[in-house]
Amino acid sequence: MKMLHAPLLVLGLLLCSQGFAATAQQNKMTTCNADATTKGLKGDERKTYMSTCLKAAPVASTTKTLTPQQQKMTTCNATAKTQNLSGDARKTFMSSCLKK
CATH class of the missing domain: 1.10.10 (Arc Repressor Mutant, subunit A)
Incomplete structure (x- = not known):
């Protein structure tokens, strides 16, 4: 039974780290989506903007x-x-x- 704890712990840590990565991407998606809405972009313009925005490196210099x-x-x-x-x-x- 004790040998089962280590693999479960590793599995739990992996799932948690993936959750944090998804959250960062979700935050970026939310920010890009809000910016596109503010700019009034629609259709192909919005798709192009969202693609560029999501590919951009995170803005660390603002902080x-x-x-x-x-x-x-x-x-x-x-x-x-x-x-x-x-x-x-x-x-x-x-x-x-x-x-x-």
Whole structure:
């Protein structure tokens, strides 16, 4: 009877670990589905979006706190992109933006 405990314990651990993996995937599915609904996607557009979203790597950086310098870099990059800057104009803008 005691020899039966070890295999049952291993089997139980395997089932639990699969349950956690399924939960992570289910959470990702829920998030992608909510995003697609928010964007009003339907039909083939929704299928394409869901496929891309589910294949994407988990976003771990959202829980990471950015340093002030990283926040400034993100803001300056976004502004430069909004202004469609490229080449020397972008370099000049980024330099002055990051010095502020």
